[in-house]
Amino acid sequence: xxxxxxxxxxxxxxxxxxxxxxxxxxxxxxxxxxxxxxxxxxxxxxxxxxxxxxxxxxxxxxxxxxxxxxxxxxxxxxxxxxxxxxxxxxxxxxxxxxxxxxxxxxxxxxxxxxxxxxxxxxxxxxxxxxxxxxxxxxxxxxxxxxxxxxxxx
Amino acid sequence: xxxxxxxxxxxxxxxxxxxxxxxxxxxxxxxxxxxxxxxxxxxxxxxxxxxxxxxxxxxxxxxxxxxxxxxxxxxxxxxxxxxxxxxxxxxxxxxxxxxxxxxxxxxxxxxxxxxxxxxxxxxxxxxxxxxxxxxxxxxxxxxxxxxxxxxxxxxxxxxxxxxxxxxxxxxxxxxxxxxxxxxxxxxxxxxxxxxxxxxxxxxxxxxxxxxxxxxxxxxxxxxxxxxxxxxxxxxxxxxxxxxxxxxxxxxxxxxxxxxxxxxxxxxxxxxxxxxxxxxxxxxxxxxxxxxxxxxxxxxxxxxxxxxxxxxxxxxxxxxxxxxxxxxxxxxxxxxxxxxxxxxxxxxxxxxxxx
Numbered sequence: 001x002x003x004x005x006x007x008x009x010x011x012x013x014x015x016x017x018x019x020x021x022x023x024x025x026x027x028x029x030x031x032x033x034x035x036x037x038x039x040x041x042x043x044x045x046x047x048x049x050x051x052x053x054x055x056x057x058x059x060x061x062x063x064x065x066x067x068x069x070x071x072x073x074x075x076x077x078x079x080x081x082x083x084x085x086x087x088x089x090x091x092x093x094x095x096x097x098x099x100x101x102x103x104x105x106x107x108x109x110x111x112x113x114x115x116x117x118x119x120x121x122x123x124x125x126x127x128x129x130x131x132x133x134x135x136x137x138x139x140x141x142x143x144x145x146x147x148x149x150x151x152x153x
Numbered sequence: 154x155x156x157x158x159x160x161x162x163x164x165x166x167x168x169x170x171x172x173x174x175x176x177x178x179x180x181x182x183x184x185x186x187x188x189x190x191x192x193x194x195x196x197x198x199x200x201x202x203x204x205x206x207x208x209x210x211x212x213x214x215x216x217x218x219x220x221x222x223x224x225x226x227x228x229x230x231x232x233x234x235x236x237x238x239x240x241x242x243x244x245x246x247x248x249x250x251x252x253x254x255x256x257x258x259x260x261x262x263x264x265x266x267x268x269x270x271x272x273x274x275x276x277x278x279x280x281x282x283x284x285x286x287x288x289x290x291x292x293x294x295x296x297x298x299x300x301x302x303x304x305x306x307x308x309x310x311x312x313x314x315x316x317x318x319x320x321x322x323x324x325x326x327x328x329x330x331x332x333x334x335x336x337x338x339x340x341x342x343x344x345x346x347x348x349x350x351x352x353x354x355x356x357x358x359x360x361x362x363x364x365x366x367x368x369x370x371x372x373x374x375x376x377x378x379x380x381x382x383x384x385x386x387x388x389x390x391x392x393x394x395x396x397x398x399x400x401x402x403x404x405x406x407x408x409x410x411x412x413x414x415x416x417x418x419x420x421x422x423x424x425x426x427x428x429x430x431x432x433x434x435x436x437x438x439x440x441x442x443x444x445x446x447x448x449x450x451x452x453x454x455x456x457x458x459x460x461x462x463x464x465x466x467x468x469x470x471x472x473x474x475x476x477x478x479x480x481x482x483x484x485x486x487x488x489x490x491x492x493x494x495x496x497x498x499x500x501x502x503x504x505x506x507x
């Protein structure tokens with residue numbers, strides 16, 4: 001993978017990586033930090049990364065960076081509950097339903113329906129098998145459907 | 154036609170998070186500019202392969218190619234997938250699916266040819282296999298097939314349940330998708346579906362600081378294909394239930410030509426919650442399928458009602474060629490030292506008279 005290839009791919013994926021990071025760390029500053037940390041970490045290990053698998057690899061690196069940031073925050077200020085999001089979305093019902101999904105279901109759902117990741121890419125990004133991803137996506141969809149229908153009623 | 158639940162659009166999901174931000178773009182650019190150059194990385198290790206080994210590998214590859222040549226796309230995927238359960242499923246699908254007419258070939262503007270090669274309906278799911286030629290990556294284009302299939306000319310799409318694809322050396326992408334077949338479509342004999350080919354074309358643009366950047370814009374092209382929906386196999390259903398002092402379990406089994414779907418519903422009779430995430434010793438954690446005493450591994454599954462008094466587990470298994478005499482659903486309990494299958498609480502269904 002050349003630096004040019006890496007730059008091109010990062011520029012294409014950056015908006016997506018930012019949203020994924022934000023969905024975990026819930027503020028813009030930390031989301032930006034996580035993406036930057038991941039970009040440096042992946043480039044440092046570029047000899048191990050096949051270009052065709054860069055997208056799931058980068059996504060995983062961003063999620064790992066988010067967790068590092070969360071752990072550091074937790075050490076500094078112990079929090080019992082997830083912090084409030086710094087951004088108020090226009091469709092509060094959808095955002096609220098998505099936020100209520102546990103992370104193990106929320107991430108596959110967002111990667112698939114928000115970012116258009118294919119199942120194999122989600123499996124690569126989350127370090128899970130295809131059957132695990134498909135069943136989590138299935139469960140996430142069912143739960144989201146129920147929550148949105150309840151909200152509508 | 155009856156409407157079904159439609160997932161929110163990609164844009165609706167994206168609007169949950171802050172919109173594009175110049176400060177973020179600048180930070181990414183600054184990070185990329187700060188990366189060390191290509192040459193700074195470690196060199197690849199060069200592996201030497203002996204001539205004898207290379208010849209043996211070549212012969213093995215040729216033998217595999219010869220075998221694979223007689224297979225449909227499902228069969229080719231069966232050869233390549235790492236999952237034993239899916240490999241068996243694809244093998245069965247290759248044998249039982251409807252082979253689609255060659256005239257369904259569609260050549261798109263980018264030169265790729267999309268062909269739906271096989272389709273199979275087991276009553277609950279629609280399985281399709283496809284080939285996309287001309288998929289060698291280029292510097293200017295990133296082409297891929299979306300995971301959704303839309304009902305022709307609408308924004309209603311079939312939910313994907315599973316999928317797999319692989320790029321072969323000749324630049325042909327072979328893949329399969331399994332879609333949830335909505336109740337409203339189950340009696341149709343065929344449906345027109347739009348498959349979506351995405352192309353991320355890259356263009357040179359100038360940003361505010363005059364720097365040339367290459368940005369990808371996703372263009373979509375819909376390819377319409379009539380897919381036969383005639384259920385290829387007969388679906389057999391079975392039911393059994395048992396009551397114990399603290400819970401009641403009812404098990405429904407649907408067996409198609411390719412899959413076994415098991416739905417186990419458990420109801421707590423003493424008010425204790427079922428399917429708890431943080432288990433204590435002595436609590437039920439799962440339930441599994443046994444065919445003539447042999448444990449089966451699910452290829453997909455889901456839970457509903459976790460941590461309530463009404464817990465449902467649904468799992469799919471690949472159906473073996475020969476059906477067993479006895480099918481059992483056996484609960485698995487969490488213990489101090491690990492897990493324990495309780496055979497005395499098995500729910501048994503006899504598929505053939507012993």
